[in-house]
Amino acid sequence: MTAILEVRDLVTVFHTDAGAVRAVDGVSFTVQRGETLGIVGESGSGKSVTAQSIMRLLDPPARIEGGQVLFEGRDVLAMSQAELADWRGASAAMVFQDSLTGLNPVLRILSQVSEHVVAHGRMAPSAARRHGIDLLRRMGVASPERAAAAFPHQFSGGMRQRVMLAIGMANDPSLLIADEPTTALDVTIQAQILDLMAGLNEKFGTAIMLISHDLGVIGSLCRRIAVMYAGEVVETGPTAEVLHDPRHPYAWALANAVPRLDTPVAARLPSIEGMPPDPLAMPRGCRFAPRCSLRISRCEAEHPPLIEIAPGRAVRCWVTMDGRRLPPPSLPAAAAPPRMAAAEPPLLEATGLVKHFALPRKSVFAKPEVVHAVNGVSLHLARGESLGIVGESGCGKSTLARLITRLHAPNAGSIRFQGQDITTLGGEALRGLRPRLQMVFQDPFASLNPRMRVGQILAEPLRVHGHADPEARVAALLDMVGLNPAWAARFPHEFSGGQRQRISIARALALDPALIVADEPVSALDVNVQAQVLNLMLELRARLGLAFLFIAHDLAVVRAFCDRVAVMYLGRFVEEAPAADLFASPAHPYTVALLSAVPEPGQGRIVLGGEPPSSLRLPQGCAFRARCPVARPICAEPPPLVEIAPGRRVLCHAPGSLQRSGQG
């Protein structure tokens, strides 16, 4: 097989005010014709910059300062602007992560899909238009003729990403570079897109270079993988081999830090402490050495080269370069089973919660549209227990979190917390409740006031509620979450995402709450940092006996943390069960699909078609009916809440009728 893309010792430098940052520092890899290569690394590893360098889409102050990029033997770095314009979009194409900003908001879809077909002289405008509609159809865009005349903002994220793929494939490129194409999408939609891309590779022989921080995504699509760290490639090889038998300690940490569906429930995840090196002050030797538990003295003194240890496998490590394997991770200690306080009244009890919002009117005469966010949710939580709530975007889980913490008042239903009815509490009484019921938010950058020092942020609630010695408590809190108490004088922007989430957690703990509602606390973090924060939360939970309401879209994360899990769809719980039971034998078809959509290498997938229905108009009968692979006529009736086992409830006419295939 001939190589379609050869990258040799690529070096890209950013000339910032603070100094020269070598974002890509001597990266080499090859993509064969028709092959799928995955590039995995955390944010800051240089993977996106590599892709942009290959396509020469860098803006100043970034510059390519070394190396070669050969496409079918031609030197891309030496091309003139005209040759570059000919090559881009025709022989090689790129798909970007953010489909909302990547599509021009004022131009119609069809013109964006077909303009470069005409520009490259491959077709006349009318033929190109037909070709465009055909492309949209092939990419699975619903009603392609109508879609062609529409504008980007009228589409959902999944549809827009399909449009981006259509744009990429318009001129039948030999190479498609996809930079985090599914990162912003829901799990089930992500499964659809990955399926689509696999199909493109099989049917048209398009080579795909997939960039992602998600090992599961890469594992499910790519045959070969290259792992990047701190601007370098540290390991390459066939995906299955690298994932099951990683040779570089960083790859090892990545592969094992991912919460998987087969790890024990609520168990600690292997993770490595620390952060990637400061690009302005790279270590002299191996860049991973400061965090590596296997390091030897040579690692800190000399910089290791990328060495081939077997045909098709290479690794950049002094310890494993002789071909030895790395020890498997120590089995995570099984968590202590949750204390069954059966006779105690539940800490939190919510019944029939309903919340809807009226959207602003479009015109004076139109009726205001209503978003039905939460449509009858009942839950209970015992002291020290953690309940996970899983669902995709739009299912209402964030609204539910805000109902429980009384940021909003429910339109119907009741909430009892520690025996007190808090449904309509207001004013002073509500503020008196606050210390016992706290929240951690999703966005580490928006949940801390950028103008206050960390110490002030933590001390403020203490002062307001009359705490005796705020400073001492602040120091103790910082220590509890694994941060240096001396950093209380710093501002939030001086911390990384993971550290900011720790500060958020410290803030939630400040008032000694009994219950913490965590709204997607780790969704915005890299895999390794995610593992660190989850471990912290596990430890705190064990130590302080906290109860958690843990909201997430990622099933595996929930599995790592929660005793019980509830699956939410269109404002209702469709299934509720102890975690182990839910993952072992899911009963509701949506749960089954959700589980199988989690990208894991070698897993058979049930790919759900279509998209979640809009919450503006609730469907009659079962909300999942339109997408359910095993829907029956009776599903037009509202489904009953069936208790199929003690503690297990399913909202379905025929629970258990959808089975997963290809387990293992």
Place this chain on the structure above:
Amino acid sequence: MAVFASLVIFLISNFVPGDPVLAQLGDILASDPAVVAQWRAKWGLDLPLWERYGIFLRGLLHGDLGQSIATRRPVLEDIVQFAPATVELATISFVMALVLGIPLGIAAAIWRDSWIDAVARVLSLVGVSAPTFWLAFIMLAIFYGWLGWAPGPGRLDPIAFPPEGPSGFFLFDTAWAGDWEGFADTLAHLILPAIVLAAATLGLITRTTRAAMLDCLQQDYVRVARAKGLRERVVVLRHALRNALVPVVTLGGLAYANLLTGAVMTETIFAWPGLGRYTFRSAAALDFPAIMGITLVVSATYLLVNLLVDLSYAVLDPRVRR
């Protein structure tokens, strides 16, 4: 809203510390109470407030804006007489500002930090920072007083006859009548005031275009367009500019207000017989019917302009359409 607006105008001009009577009659006549009373009655100033408002509204509906105390003619007639001069001047200025400003802004954004960018930024800075009345004076002093290149103040040479044309727009009328000498004369008199009036608007448009283009050129969709292999020219004009124009158009209302302000100053210095100078004189003479009339007419057109801007915003940006 419009009703409230008219009420506001009415109230302003009636709750006034100054006394228009004195201003108009002069000291000698004003000392005679009989004359004052007669004068007041003539202008309806002795009626109760709400009655006067009623008269005012009724007059409005009939297109009667009252009578100017200073010129003794219906205000509406005054406005109609003076409007063409201002409209002609303002239109030429606005077109100049657009035709120069937008390309300059685009060029400044594309070749950032080059000499074009520097020129654009200096020009727009001076345009925005210089007081219009001063700029008018400087231009007149340099090009008329010192260099003698430009003709003096006024729309035409003092000895020339104004054209008899249909529109009141001298450029149009002289061309219509085939009077090429008059056309040249009109043009020569137009240039200086047009440049002065255009200056502030030019500055605003250049700045905004440049900023909008810079912002758009950084957007992801521009990167995607380049990744498609489109030529740079296409990327800039079709993708970036189309988006950049949206904030520029919404400037329309502000630009209009600028032109008005500038018109008052410029016309005064260049002795241009337009609405601007009329406004100035009415304000100085405390001629309240005139002030009210002008405010009404100008505000109405201002509302119209803003409405047009809102509509065009919906046309340009599909996200707003819903």
Place this chain on the structure above:
Amino acid sequence: MALPASRMRRRMRRYGLAWAGAAIVLAWLLVALLAPWISPYPPDAVDVTQRLLLPSAAHWLGTDILGRDVLSRLLHGARISLLAGFSVVLLGAGIGTTIGILAAWLRGWGEEALMRLTDLVLCFPPIILALALAAALGIGTTNTIIAMLVVWWPKYARLARSLALVQRSQEYVEAATVLGLPQKRILFRHVLPNVFGPIAVLCTLDLGIAILTFAGLSFLGLGVVPPAAEWGSMVSEGRELVEQWWVATFPGLAILTVVIGFNFLGDGLRDWLDPKAQR
């Protein structure tokens, strides 16, 4: 921490204009402050024998039609112009911001009412309304400032409201509510400081516009009471004197430089606060 020379130069270049602007503004502020002490002649010293003299050693900027020293009048004019500008902007911003934040916080019909009021004022082109009000109230610095104030506050109300609305839905504001902080504290400690930045930028750029407008109104005879020395009215006095150009030119030049200074400063402030510009 001492940065290497190249980095310093780069940073200076980016903010060089802003510093220049600050310097200009500071210089004029000093002039305004020290005017009575640094003027060579009293500003209203009429001397008909010395009228319309060319700039010379005795009168650096010449004399005007009543024989008054242009330079001295210029220096004193700085006081009035700067005072008027600052008053209008600071008061206007204060009133407008308060109304805007109040509207965003109250929501419901309180917000509707306040916003309708704002829209009402915005119906009118600013200069015309200011003109009408100034004419109605009579000439004089205070009256003109009041007239301008009425026209000035709405844009701050609009901006403050939209900023406050954004802040309201920020997660750290939600967090403050969950922590049980009282509403007032949230408003002052969390929302206001983050609204302050863009408002401050608008204020700085606005100072230039306020000074221009005040001078314009004075030029039209509606601002200060003669024989007060104010830049706009000085230009008005000299507007027929094309031959004796210095009478009208120098005051206008003064306005130009002050406004340029504020523009530089405002632009620099805006770039500094803009998160996208952080590199």
